[in-house]
Amino acid sequence: MLLEASGVNVVYQPGRGERIWAVRDVDLSLREGEFVGIVGESGCGKSTLGFALTQMLRPPAVLDSGMIAFRGTDIASLKGDKLRRQRRRGFALVLQSGMNALNPVRSIERHIGDLLKAHPLPGEHWSGEAIRSRGRELMGMVELDASVLSRFPHELSGGMRQRAAIALALALEPELIVFDEPTTALDVIVQAALMDMIKGLQRSRGFTAVLISHDMSVVLDATDRTIVMYAGRIVEDRRSVDMVPDRIHHPYTEALFGCYADPRTDEVVLLDIPGTPPDLSLADHDCSFAPRCTSAIDICFRERPRLCDVGGGRVACHLYSEARREVS
Numbered sequence: 637m638l639l640e641a642s643g644v645n646v647v648y649q650p651g652r653g654e655r656i657w658a659v660r661d662v663d664l665s666l667r668e669g670e671f672v673g674i675v676g677e678s679g680c681g682k683s684t685l686g687f688a689l690t691q692m693l694r695p696p697a698v699l700d701s702g703m704i705a706f707r708g709t710d711i712a713s714l715k716g717d718k719l720r721r722q723r724r725r726g727f728a729l730v731l732q733s734g735m736n737a738l739n740p741v742r743s744i745e746r747h748i749g750d751l752l753k754a755h756p757l758p759g760e761h762w763s764g765e766a767i768r769s770r771g772r773e774l775m776g777m778v779e780l781d782a783s784v785l786s787r788f789p790h791e792l793s794g795g796m797r798q799r800a801a802i803a804l805a806l807a808l809e810p811e812l813i814v815f816d817e818p819t820t821a822l823d824v825i826v827q828a829a830l831m832d833m834i835k836g837l838q839r840s841r842g843f844t845a846v847l848i849s850h851d852m853s854v855v856l857d858a859t860d861r862t863i864v865m866y867a868g869r870i871v872e873d874r875r876s877v878d879m880v881p882d883r884i885h886h887p888y889t890e891a892l893f894g895c896y897a898d899p900r901t902d903e904v905v906l907l908d909i910p911g912t913p914p915d916l917s918l919a920d921h922d923c924s925f926a927p928r929c930t931s932a933i934d935i936c937f938r939e940r941p942r943l944c945d946v947g948g949g950r951v952a953c954h955l956y957s958e959a960r961r962e963v964s
């Protein structure tokens with residue numbers, strides 16, 4: 637297993653004794669070369685989980701409890717240089733806007749050079765020519781012209797900046813790349829081309845990828861496995877090919893199928909899921925989705941459903957457990 641997370645709880649402590657439980661009891665394993673999608677409404681904890689998996693949590697977020705092991709090493713307890721080495725060599729995070737990852741006063745080549753020089757392998761020396769050559773190679777991977785190397789972030793379009801950010805993520809050949817809404821800020825045509833490129837890179841380079849998105853169709857199209865989050869918890873985790881409308885197990889996943897990107901506009905059209913997600917500063921003793929679920933039964937308001945194994949996946953729903961009990 638490349639990465640194993642167990643019992644992960646992440647809390648935001650913005651002040652005045654407030655505690656927001658953004659990620660709750662998450663158990664998650666990632667196999668080598670797997671492409672996993674994490675999907676859910678805004679605020680359900682997708683990005684926070686992505687930050688936790690790549691050790692990028694920053695105050696006011698803290699890993700309250702849980703273990704995250706990368707190739708058997710508990711990265712949650714690593715500090716200083718050891719963490720820096722593991723983070724840079726092991727995993728990378730690509731954020732929504734390439735601009736965030738790029739320094740406006742540095743050329744793309746300078747970004748690549750700084751990164752390579754900051755994390756040399758033993759005996760490695762990065763001369764100007766070696767950096768240029770690696771830069772050209774990386775530009776080729778993300779389908780950008782080599783002339784982009786000498787340009788500054790503000791001279792690039794949004795799509796080109798995102799490609800440059802992906803080139804930087806690839807520079808140290810990480811084994812895991814988390815893409816957090818990598819195409820959200822872009823128009824639909826650019827989004828589709830970028831997603832095709834990410835899929836191609838993942839297949840050809842073989843790294844493990846996590847794609848965070850609120851768009852079910854993007855996740856289902858790109859990934860091998862889809863994880864659905866609701867109110868900080870994983871509620872369904874199945875092979876993407878099994879996620880077809882009449883084979884969905886969780887009513888929330890079913891509701892997400894009503895949320896789609898309209899290909900005729902740049903807008904994401906969200907068909908309403910009635911109600912609102914719960915207040916994450918409160919503990920959940922029952923099913924958090926029950927108040928919005930049209931199929932909820934008594935037990936849903938009394939007991940929190942456990943995430944149970946179902947053929948080739950996991951689901952946390954009393955309705956599914958009840959239906960299975962009736963069949964057996």
Ligand SMILES: Nc1ncnc2c1ncn2[C@@H]1O[C@H](COP(=O)(O)OP(=O)(O)OP(=O)(O)O)[C@@H](O)[C@H]1O
Pocket residue numbers: 648649650656658676677678679680681682683684685696850916
């Ligand atoms: N800086 C912060 N301070 C306090 N609470 C935060 C902060 N960032 C996030 N949260 C809380 O954590 C929850 C999860 O946020 P997160 O960004 O992980 O969700 P998300 O599913 O990625 O949402 P989005 O799709 O909008 O990015 C939010 O509902 C919010 O309550």
